[in-house]
Amino acid sequence: MNGTARHILIVGAGHAGGVAAATLRQAGFAGAVTLIGSEPYPPHERPPLSKELLAGAIPVEKTFLKPLAFYAENGIAFRPGETATAIDRAARRVELANGETVPYDLLLLTTGARARRLALPGADDRRVVYLRDIRDSLALRERLTGGPRIVVVGAGFIGLEAAAVARKRGAAVTVVEVQPAPLQRVCPTEIGDFMAALHRRNGVELRTGVALTAIEPDGDAVVLRTADGNAIAADVVLAGIGAQPNIELAQAAGLAVEDGVVTDEFGRTNDPHVFAAGDVTRHYNPLLGRKLRLEAWQNAQNQAIAVAKVMAGGDQPYAEVPWFWTDQYDVNLQIAGAPERWGTLVWRGGTGDKAFTVFGIEDGRPVAAITMNNGRDMRPARELIARRRTVDLARLADPKVKLQDLARES
């Protein structure tokens, strides 16, 4: 289908864009590859940005997917610091902020997502910061020295990871969350409560069910006003209230967009010359039988691989059980399945144990799973979810029954 493409242009040089460029070459694509990205850095992974990089435990280069030289060595024209401003689909070319136009035979959009901005009076204060890219991480690391008071707005993954690092670096940390427990969007309440207890044990002041109304400057600091009439003082405010996909280019070009660039399981948009991968996509997952948008390392990595192979002439869809991890203090939590509902929970071990695994069950079928310091269960758990078959719930709850045996027999 795409055997005749001579020039593949990739817009967005983050995780998915970098992986796609490398995969095109691995898959034997012999035409020209151009990789354009706004950031000054080569393609890199973001998970360390709220963990090891923020903690100062690794240098920036450790986040890079490949050393900078890799791109030239593999005939990939990598252009950091360049931003695409428009797609002319009829003429098949992309305009850059510097006025240049770049033609393409096939276009891959890997523009990712950006941190959602806090919509509060006073939120434009310079002490209100976000955590999406390397510069954000390095700047926040700087601000964490000297034991400041940091308020994290939003008890999502990035906010909680940053809270954990900030505690380790000696900051006084308050987390403000409007929901009754952390991670409500993606986890059952029991897990949210477990994570809440973890943070409180580590000295975080976690305030749930609290809405903010305004941020006011107060000398060298700011004061956050809450709907219940309280005030919280902060030297730094980290807003971790989610991400929004960078869809503007696609939207302006008339591509199908639904909170994400709409693609099928091959990464194809409604224009046969335009593909998309990573955080920016709302893609069809044949295993789940629905479209979804993910913000996860696995999706950035493996969807990009699958779509690049299709662009190089392959025909295999991207069909994996969604998978995500977070590292906070000494806890590694992994989540598989991205369910719409958690349904009935089946536990192997409990939240009082050193490790546990819990399944979400719908109609007798495992649809999701969480492991806590129990990564060994993740492989068979994902297999059980992918099978979409009913399992014997009594056996699933029996820690003496091996998950891999269940995965094999069900």
Place this chain on the structure above:
Amino acid sequence: MAEENWVSVAKRSAINPGDVLGVRLGEREIALYNLDGEIYATDNLCTHAFALLSQGWLDGETIECPLHGGRFEVKTGKGLGPPINDDLKTYPVRVIGDDVQIRFE
């Protein structure tokens, strides 16, 4: 190789086929694998971040890290793609009676 470079690290009978066992030798964390009766040894620490591979998933001749799913070839220590950039160190193994011994340089 001098005889004294071989160090006993575990009992052969403690590692069943298809199992991986983590052992600690001073500062070193070593993983011992039983692949169809043959014992292999690698560093136990994943080269990506801080995880013990012995808590991971041994799939044929591949060990999968429990933390972020990175994979290595047990026999060679070769990293099998992202997020792994660096290979894993492997060690020569010999079995004397029920004694598993490995050799450090």
